[in-house]
Amino acid sequence: MSEHLKTNNAVIKWIDHRLPVFSMMNETMIDYPAPKNLNYWWNFGSLAGLALVVMIVTGIVLAMQYTAHVDYAFNSVERIMRDVNGGWLVRYIHMNMASFFFIAVFIHMFRGLYYGSYKAPREILWMLGVVILLLMMATAFMGYVLPWGQMSFWGATVITNLFSAFPLIGESIVTWLWGGFSVDNPTLNRFFALHYLLPFVIVGVVAVHLWALHRFGSNNPLGIEAKGPQDKIPFHPYYTVKDAFGVGVFLLAFSGFLFFAPNFMGHPDNYIPANPLVTPAHIVPEWYFLPFYAILRSIPDKLMGVLAMFASIGILFILPWLDRSPVRSAKFRPVYKWFFWLFFANCLLLGWVGQEAAEGLPLLLGRLATAYYFIHFLVILPLLGVMERPKPLPVSISEPVLKGGGALAGAAAKPMEKA
Amino acid sequence: MKKFVLTAAAAAVTLSLGLGTAHAAEAIKAPSKSWSFSGVFGTYDQAQLQRGYQVYKEVCSSCHGMDLIAFRNLADLGYNEDELKALAAEYEVTDGPDDDGEMFDRTARLSDYFPSPFPNAKAAAASNGGAIPPDLSLVAKARVGGPDYLYALLTGYEEDVSADVLQSIYETETHKREVQYAADLEAYSVKKAKYDEAVKTDSSLKEPKMPEDPGPVESVEDLGLPDTSSFNAYFPGYGIAMAAPLADESVEYSDGTPATLSNHAADVSAFMMWAAEPSMDQRKQMGIKVILFLLVFTGILYAAKRKCWSDVH
Numbered sequence: 001m002s003e004h005l006k007t008n009n010a011v012i013k014w015i016d017h018r019l020p021v022f023s024m025m026n027e028t029m030i031d032y033p034a035p036k037n038l039n040y041w042w043n044f045g046s047l048a049g050l051a052l053v054v055m056i057v058t059g060i061v062l063a064m065q066y067t068a069h070v071d072y073a074f075n076s077v078e079r080i081m082r083d084v085n086g087g088w089l090v091r092y093i094h095m096n097m098a099s100f101f102f103i104a105v106f107i108h109m110f111r112g113l114y115y116g117s118y119k120a121p122r123e124i125l126w127m128l129g130v131v132i133l134l135l136m137m138a139t140a141f142m143g144y145v146l147p148w149g150q151m152s153f154w155g156a157t158v159i160t161n162l163f164s165a166f167p168l169i170g171e172s173i174v175t176w177l178w179g180g181f182s183v184d185n186p187t188l189n190r191f192f193a194l195h196y197l198l199p200f201v202i203v204g205v206v207a208v209h210l211w212a213l214h215r216f217g218s219n220n221p222l223g224i225e226a227k228g229p230q231d232k233i234p235f236h237p238y239y240t241v242k243d244a245f246g247v248g249v250f251l252l253a254f255s256g257f258l259f260f261a262p263n264f265m266g267h268p269d270n271y272i273p274a275n276p277l278v279t280p281a282h283i284v285p286e287w288y289f290l291p292f293y294a295i296l297r298s299i300p301d302k303l304m305g306v307l308a309m310f311a312s313i314g315i316l317f318i319l320p321w322l323d324r325s326p327v328r329s330a331k332f333r334p335v336y337k338w339f340f341w342l343f344f345a346n347c348l349l350l351g352w353v354g355q356e357a358a359e360g361l362p363l364l365l366g367r368l369a370t371a372y373y374f375i376h377f378l379v380i381l382p383l384l385g386v387m388e389r390p391k392p393l394p395v396s397i398s399e400p401v402l403k404g405g406g407a408l409a410g411a412a413a414k415p416m417e418k419a
Numbered sequence: 420m421k422k423f424v425l426t427a428a429a430a431a432v433t434l435s436l437g438l439g440t441a442h443a444a445e446a447i448k449a450p451s452k453s454w455s456f457s458g459v460f461g462t463y464d465q466a467q468l469q470r471g472y473q474v475y476k477e478v479c480s481s482c483h484g485m486d487l488i489a490f491r492n493l494a495d496l497g498y499n500e501d502e503l504k505a506l507a508a509e510y511e512v513t514d515g516p517d518d519d520g521e522m523f524d525r526t527a528r529l530s531d532y533f534p535s536p537f538p539n540a541k542a543a544a545a546s547n548g549g550a551i552p553p554d555l556s557l558v559a560k561a562r563v564g565g566p567d568y569l570y571a572l573l574t575g576y577e578e579d580v581s582a583d584v585l586q587s588i589y590e591t592e593t594h595k596r597e598v599q600y601a602a603d604l605e606a607y608s609v610k611k612a613k614y615d616e617a618v619k620t621d622s623s624l625k626e627p628k629m630p631e632d633p634g635p636v637e638s639v640e641d642l643g644l645p646d647t648s649s650f651n652a653y654f655p656g657y658g659i660a661m662a663a664p665l666a667d668e669s670v671e672y673s674d675g676t677p678a679t680l681s682n683h684a685a686d687v688s689a690f691m692m693w694a695a696e697p698s699m700d701q702r703k704q705m706g707i708k709v710i711l712f713l714l715v716f717t718g719i720l721y722a723a724k725r726k727c728w729s730d731v732h
């Protein structure tokens with residue numbers, strides 16, 4: 001290992017011989033060979049990582065001032081905003097970075113969908129990503145409960161109540177989740193404990209996610225494997241500088257919200273202290289849950305709604321086996337490309353439906369969009385795998401597309417089909 | 420209590436699942452107003468905040484508390500320490516227990532928070548016909564529209580709004596009633612047909628009642644608001660349990676600003692915005708610096724990226 005480490009520093013060499021951390025860092029971040037044609041959609045993984053670090057750092061600082069008790073939580077957050085030095089900044093960073101974390105992760109996932117990054121041999125890498133998404137959702141949901149505003153309380157009440165839909169054991173699950181007979185102090189306490197814990201679980205899963213990534217390296221916009229050294233470049237300096245530039249743009253957009261509209265993505269009702277006796281007119285979750293919330297509400301049966309909502313994420317786990325097309329990148333899939341954008345628009349539609357009252361037109365659109373969401377995965381993708389005729393694939397990342405290479409495309413695709 | 424919460428929770432779920440039809444009445448949207456603190460470079464106007472504080476103190480504070488604001492916070496409004504001490508000294512607060520175990524009253528200090536007008540929520544409701552005047556510390560962030568909404572609300576009583584606004588409310592409400600009436604009629608005709616069929620075999624059935632035409636809304640009376648509430652064009656449902664708190668000449672300003680309803684409402688709304696977000700000025704100033712820095716930083720990184728990548732392709 002340490003042969004590859006270019007250093008003259010005796011201390012580093014001494015340590016690395018016994019504990020090869022420097023070699024490992026070198027292999028994962030410096031010399032790590034990456035395809036040379038990655039576009040800017042590949043920036044969002046590192047941006048999500050940055051967001052995770054920012055969340056943990058600001059979260060720990062908040063936790064030093066926060067009080068997880070129904071009588072004090074709301075005011076302790078307001079004390080952070082008013083009396084703790086720089087407290088408003090830390091709290092607004094934590095609030096807004098949660099949203100930007102989801103933005104980065106959603107883009108990261110759509111990137112994966114477009115370029116077929118979930119296909120062999122990266123299925124486990126993709127599935128680990130879905131695990132991260134689930135953990136993030138749990139973390140964000142419980143974090144939103146902590147300031148103990150009206151939306152905190154009622155959001156927690158509505159979402160935990162979903163589990164009561166399960167026959168026989170439902171009610172007991174809800175009581176167990178609450179630690180009592182309603183959302184109350186025990187609920188707040190356990191949510192705080194878990195909200196502190198889960199981000200570190202996410203760090204662990206991210207580490208495994210990267211481990212799986214480094215097994216075969218990144219996919220790329222062409223969706224073909226790098227053939228040799230001419231197709232690759234070392235991560236540093238090429239992608240470190242590109243990622244750093246991405247960080248600059250990301251932070252610019254983030255600062256726009258942080259400093260000039262910090263409550264834009266929040267809900268005004270959460271500045272009203274939680275009151276179990278007053279139900280808000282509309283209970284809406286944070287924006288990043290809206291598409292899933294729309295799926296939940298579009299099904300008239302509560303249990304089926306809950307199952308559909310979980311299935312909408314669960315289905316991503318089996319995506320690598322639903323999409324049978326041997327070609328990864330939508331660049332070479334003339335029909336899938338259209339369905340990708342349709343699916344994307346459908347997700348936006350679900351998001352819009354999620355914030356409307358479930359009646360009339362939104363309800364109808366929500367039902368259609370929910371049906372389409374599952375049709376995309378269960379019908380369209382399997383059919384496309386068989387029926388679509390992909391465009392010819394380039395021979396390698398460095399070489400241009402060969403004209404009339406239909407047969408070649410098939411040939412290039414063969415090994416993957418078997419994998 | 421537990422039972423109640425469970426029921427409420429179940430109700431909330433039903434509501435959110437779209438099975439219920441209950442729908443909060445919407446009010447009209449507050450027009451956006453230009454504030455000294457609007458926009459990227461906007462800052463609070465200290466003179467306005469001082470006037471707003473005066474309105475709050477002389478009018479609103481008899482019903483509304485501001486639990487999160489301490490006298491020391493008023494330094495933001497431009498008062499010096501002596502002025503602040505004098506302001507605090509106008510109030511009595513309860514402290515203790517002293518060495519004899521007795522609670523005692525003393526004049527307020529800078530570290531004390533604004534005293535509440537009522538000892539508890541029940542007392543507040545009892546004095547206000549059952550409605551509780553909300554704490555105003557965060558109200559500017561707790562309502563859609565923020566200070567625009569607050570200004571619209573305070574100037575949105577029947578005598579104060581324009582005929583156009585009233586007319587548009589009448590029209591939307593008339594329309595809503597027509598839609599509701601049509602739906603009721605349809606439901607009625609279905610019920611009636613069923614009844615006509617069933618009554619042949621069972622004469623003891625009750626005939627369904629034909630819904631009454633609610634008629635158009637042509638005045639505030641036609642809205643049918645409860646007696647305890649006043650019409651307000653911007654309050655959800657139009658009936659608010661707070662009688663118009665402000666009018667021209669409600670308070671006398673010492674800085675020569677005309678004592679109009681509009682000025683009172685704007686000043687106290689600005690004051691409530693400050694109370695909800697005291698760090699806004701600081702936040703925007705920092706934001707401008709951070710964004711300028713990031714622009715330069717990102718520009719340099721872009722150049723570095725271009726340079727670094729020039730040998731690839």
Ligand code: HEM
Nearest residue numbers: 055056059060062063066095098140143144146147196199
């Ligand atoms: C995966 C990373 C994380 C996500 C997505 C996340 C998300 C959130 C969200 C959405 C809120 C509500 C913000 C608000 O409306 O006030 C919140 C609050 C909070 N979080 Fe996190 N968080 C993360 C990590 C952490 C960590 C690591 C800690 C501390 C160890 C932490 C501590 C807190 C505290 C104390 C609050 C309540 C204070 C507040 O509401 O601002 N968070 N979090």
